[in-house]
Amino acid sequence: MRLRYESTGERGGRTVRRVVKGDAQRGGSDANTAAALDSVVRLAHGVPDDVARRARAELDRWVRQAREVRDIGESEKWIPIHVPKGALPPACPYCKTFSLRIAQDSGRVRCSNPRCEDETGERPRGRIAKNRLDGSAMLVWADGRTIYYGEAG
CATH class of the missing domain: 1.20.5 (Single alpha-helices involved in coiled-coils or other helix-helix interfaces)
Incomplete structure (x- = not known):
């Protein structure tokens, strides 16, 4: 059985080819797809x-x-950080305003003040996390800053 390679065009400066066996294109079965995905999982460990x-x-x-x-x-929807009724939300450690917002789905945090920058000149970014000692909420920033707030829940 003879295999030949057929060029299908260029992508990212490289020629993309497919293996052709006779007149039929190779692959495409559910078994081949499952085997390929299993191989990806095995290779990922390296x-x-x-x-x-x-x-x-x-x-x-x-x-x-x-x-x-x-x-x-x-x-994602960006909403103000939830705090107990009557309490102030945490202030942004970079611009000192109450402009912090949290992404509902991922827990990512950012400052909504367009002029806010960290020491590197970037928009501050962080995530909400739980304090392992007492379960209280904390904000962990990309530069390593951590802000603790709220009560254990």
Whole structure:
């Protein structure tokens, strides 16, 4: 049986090819798809942790960008941080305003003040987390700052 390669065009400066057996295109069965996915899982165990974290962050960013496309309408809702009635929300550690917002789905935190910047000149970003000692809420920022607030829940 003879296999030949057929060029299907270029993508990212590389020629994309597919394997052709006779007149039929190879692959496409459910069994081949399942076997390929199983191989990906096995190969993933050999990836260094830092590379895996960077890849995950990049994929997460792509998913967020895709969800924010206007007609898809799946972008996260940014709401003020919930605090007990009568209490002030935590102030932004960078601009000292009460402009912090949290993404409902992911727990990401950002300051909604457009002029707010951290020491590197970037918009501050962080996440909400739970204090392991007493269960109280805390904000953990990308630069390592941590703000504790609220009561144990």
